[in-house]
Amino acid sequence: MTPAPRRAALRLHRELTAIWGTPPGWGRLQAVNHTVIGKRFMLTALVFFAIGGVLAMLIRTQLATTKSAFLDAAAYAQVFTMHGVVMMFLFAIPFFEGLAMYLLPKLLGSRDLAFPRMSAYGYWCYLFGGSFLVGALLAGVAPDGGWFMYTPLSSSTYMPGVNADVWLLGITFVEISALSAAVEILVSILKLRAPGMSLTRMPIFAWYMLIVAGMMLIGFPPLILGSILLEAERAFGLPFFDPGRGGDPLLWQHLFWLFGHPEVYIIFLPAAGALSTIIPTLARRPLEGYEIVVAAVIALAFLSFGLWVHHMYTVGIPHVALSFFSAASGLAAVPTGVQIFAWLATLAHGRPRMSVPMLHVFGFLFVFVLGGLTGVMLAMVPFDWQAHDTHFVVAHLHYVLVGGFVFPMMAAAYYWLPHIFGRQSVQHLSHAAFWMIFIGFNLTFFSMHLTGLRGMPRRISTYPPEAGWEVLNFVSSMGGFIMTTGFALVALDFLLLAVFGKPFRRNPWQAGTLEWATTTPPPAYTFASLPEVAERADRLDPDTLGPALAAGNGFLGAVRNGWMEVLGVDMVTGKPEQVVVLPKRTYLPLLTALATGSVFALLLLKLYWLAPPAILVVTALFLLWTRDCGPTSDLADLPVGRGPDLPHHYHTERPPSYWAMVFTLAADATLYASLLFGALFLWLSAPNWPPGLDIPLDAFTCLAVVAALIVAAFFGSRRLSDNDRTARNLCIAALAHGAALVILLAFLAAIHGEATRHAAVASIFAVKSYAAFHVAVGLVLSLFGVWRIRRGNVSRLRDLDLRLGRLWHLFTLVTGLAAMAFPFVLKLLIGGAGA
Amino acid sequence: MSGNPLLGLFAVWIGWAAGFLLLYALQATGCRAGWDDRMIGPISTLRLALIMTAVAIVAVLLALSWKARRNGPTSPLARIGALANGAAILATLCFAGVLWLSMCA
Numbered sequence: 042m043t044p045a046p047r048r049a050a051l052r053l054h055r056e057l058t059a060i061w062g063t064p065p066g067w068g069r070l071q072a073v074n075h076t077v078i079g080k081r082f083m084l085t086a087l088v089f090f091a092i093g094g095v096l097a098m099l100i101r102t103q104l105a106t107t108k109s110a111f112l113d114a115a116a117y118a119q120v121f122t123m124h125g126v127v128m129m130f131l132f133a134i135p136f137f138e139g140l141a142m143y144l145l146p147k148l149l150g151s152r153d154l155a156f157p158r159m160s161a162y163g164y165w166c167y168l169f170g171g172s173f174l175v176g177a178l179l180a181g182v183a184p185d186g187g188w189f190m191y192t193p194l195s196s197s198t199y200m201p202g203v204n205a206d207v208w209l210l211g212i213t214f215v216e217i218s219a220l221s222a223a224v225e226i227l228v229s230i231l232k233l234r235a236p237g238m239s240l241t242r243m244p245i246f247a248w249y250m251l252i253v254a255g256m257m258l259i260g261f262p263p264l265i266l267g268s269i270l271l272e273a274e275r276a277f278g279l280p281f282f283d284p285g286r287g288g289d290p291l292l293w294q295h296l297f298w299l300f301g302h303p304e305v306y307i308i309f310l311p312a313a314g315a316l317s318t319i320i321p322t323l324a325r326r327p328l329e330g331y332e333i334v335v336a337a338v339i340a341l342a343f344l345s346f347g348l349w350v351h352h353m354y355t356v357g358i359p360h361v362a363l364s365f366f367s368a369a370s371g372l373a374a375v376p377t378g379v380q381i382f383a384w385l386a387t388l389a390h391g392r393p394r395m396s397v398p399m400l401h402v403f404g405f406l407f408v409f410v411l412g413g414l415t416g417v418m419l420a421m422v423p424f425d426w427q428a429h430d431t432h433f434v435v436a437h438l439h440y441v442l443v444g445g446f447v448f449p450m451m452a453a454a455y456y457w458l459p460h461i462f463g464r465q466s467v468q469h470l471s472h473a474a475f476w477m478i479f480i481g482f483n484l485t486f487f488s489m490h491l492t493g494l495r496g497m498p499r500r501i502s503t504y505p506p507e508a509g510w511e512v513l514n515f516v517s518s519m520g521g522f523i524m525t526t527g528f529a530l531v532a533l534d535f536l537l538l539a540v541f542g543k544p545f546r547r548n549p550w551q552a553g554t555l556e557w558a559t560t561t562p563p564p565a566y567t568f569a570s571l572p573e574v575a576e577r578a579d580r581l582d583p584d585t586l587g588p589a590l591a592a593g594n595g596f597l598g599a600v601r602n603g604w605m606e607v608l609g610v611d612m613v614t615g616k617p618e619q620v621v622v623l624p625k626r627t628y629l630p631l632l633t634a635l636a637t638g639s640v641f642a643l644l645l646l647k648l649y650w651l652a653p654p655a656i657l658v659v660t661a662l663f664l665l666w667t668r669d670c671g672p673t674s675d676l677a678d679l680p681v682g683r684g685p686d687l688p689h690h691y692h693t694e695r696p697p698s699y700w701a702m703v704f705t706l707a708a709d710a711t712l713y714a715s716l717l718f719g720a721l722f723l724w725l726s727a728p729n730w731p732p733g734l735d736i737p738l739d740a741f742t743c744l745a746v747v748a749a750l751i752v753a754a755f756f757g758s759r760r761l762s763d764n765d766r767t768a769r770n771l772c773i774a775a776l777a778h779g780a781a782l783v784i785l786l787a788f789l790a791a792i793h794g795e796a797t798r799h800a801a802v803a804s805i806f807a808v809k810s811y812a813a814f815h816v817a818v819g820l821v822l823s824l825f826g827v828w829r830i831r832r833g834n835v836s837r838l839r840d841l842d843l844r845l846g847r848l849w850h851l852f853t854l855v856t857g858l859a860a861m862a863f864p865f866v867l868k869l870l871i872g873g874a875g876a
Numbered sequence: 877m878s879g880n881p882l883l884g885l886f887a888v889w890i891g892w893a894a895g896f897l898l899l900y901a902l903q904a905t906g907c908r909a910g911w912d913d914r915m916i917g918p919i920s921t922l923r924l925a926l927i928m929t930a931v932a933i934v935a936v937l938l939a940l941s942w943k944a945r946r947n948g949p950t951s952p953l954a955r956i957g958a959l960a961n962g963a964a965i966l967a968t969l970c971f972a973g974v975l976w977l978s979m980c981a
Binding site (some may be wrong): 279310335342343346359364365369372375376725 | 881882885889890892893894896899900901903904905907908927943951952953956959960963964967968969971972973974977978979980981
């Protein structure tokens, strides 16, 4: 680059850094940038991984010998429960979320994610929720009912302390973070890509993350629902899981595993996406069967939702139903195998470069394939009946999760750490660390297959000498300590890399993906200008592209109004459609997460009367987020440096926030469907039905609510050119929502006593509460629309805020009608079954 | 419309998932309602209902897949869709147990 263009590039760099950068000191708490938030997620997840690892060592110390007195049974229960909780909820999911947040905008040729403030809010919720759980462990009141918190053990009868409440509230808090990340990732992949990057030109990691985010959107709501129902049972006596009052503990298992099994694939697939990115680079050959791999990932995603009963083979489900789940479990091995053969074929046809990431790839292949094989064994009902709840299952799940997540993530860390730090590994410790982990892992967990087959149950804190398990357990414990030492060496190796690593110019692996076109460490704005992609985005030339983009020779290669600008594209073709202006850094995500945390803390402390004001504070803080969003006058189309001018996203029909609302409602609909499924499940399967008390119908209440919802949806959804008339309509919608809310609250207050007597009435209570919540949000959104009109954020060409409200009002109408019909349907079903 | 190709990619699998849930729910409801004890010739009402439903699900998925192949261009996205659809149809093997396994025990 000659001096003049270099000066121009430097000026652009300074201007963009001033806009996109995070200030030092306390200003760091304002950070919303995906690179910063992604790194924070990963670092925090690694801290939790270390905590989970220490807990694992406590478990192995306890089990190393017979009749061990190291931990008593109560402390041991907290330790093994928290080990599972920390590793699953606080390490695995947040780590890949952080990796995805860090990488996706770079791989997709964008500057940031679609909702940077939401990323920051998700991070703070995760940090506070995780600290809440670990704090409970230090205080000796951690969850102690196993990571899946089965009822009736977790009911208030058998677990009267706050231990189970810590799990239910803490995990729900963390799940908010995961759901917000899912929406963020989905919208970012679909809308914020480089111009010309069609879906089929996306780097394979983006395909994996697109599908994983969709799975999170559908998979997490059943767990959130289950947690709310169990907390409602524990706190208010609504008997969803109490068989004595028409509930059923199996409902918890269904709701938990509806989340829990897809969760395994939600954890594995991002790691597989990382492997599908790393292996071709290290093999110096494009991924074999890109299209077949994408189809396999789609198949695996859907199949993973057909496996949940695979964890419930021993609960007495009829053979034919078991066969559906057993067959689906076995079939899941096929798309997994397709991916493994694609990786092997890529390695076989390429010229693999032996390196530290490749070592971990081999570790993955060995361990994960063994875990997959025992998975097929456990998918078969007769074998599972023998091995259920033994250490064989513990061995299997660790082979799958460590093989399918930890080894690939270590490969990913060694591959991308040079990008994060701008330094390459010196590799003095890397090989020794790998072998210690690999050998230690296999010693630890292979032995567990054998203790399991010899009948050693899970979760026991001691075992008698005559059981014959001691030698294998001792080997297992020694292996665990070797593995832990290996992980400590990896941590030291990372530290050495960060401090003493070799600097490099660009693209040390000679990769063909866009993240290596940034400077390293990456600047806050990622790309000074955005690339145009005309071929598959894993076959590019970052060495040539990088300097050209840094010089501003791409899209949006200049600053405008101090805006944080990215391009929005057509979901399928990648054709540029809009200039998306992102909101700036602020303390609001931190404050909102603190307020959200206070709601959960108040519920844990049983200060229920203080929770509604805290919820109002959270709502007010969320509304404050919108203060500086959206222009206050109509704008002409904006030049983007290349091609035709494009509209500001507020002027388009389908901006990112529209899709975020659609996806949020999809998750919401899943939660509602799970609730209705749960109620019908109780009718079908729970003991002590029919209820023996009147089903509260109250036709007048239902008709009044239906009328109010229709009025609210009609007036809240009308599209008028006159702002004053629109504001008047929204006020009518708000009044209608308010009326519906009052009627529903009165109804809920009237049936609360009955709801504690039987699960049938409790189900009606839950369904109507869902409707009341949506009506309350509808009321807020109606008034929010009026506020936005008064502030000048709405015009005939800029009615995004109102269209988001419309989606909510229509959703509330549909779900509200179903909620009002629900008691009548339930009564009909009870009557039809001979009540 | 730009949204359609993406939805088309998942349509047959969404059908498979809906069919899976329908069969599971029908089996549980049929057992609750005692359909397994009501015989139509040598076969129980419940088994007949499940077999007919499974056949209908396969037919719907085949129709959806055939429609996607007929309408879609031979783009990479269409090829991925065809592969995914084929996998969904093969995955209906999960329902084969309705032919011989015990219904309510």
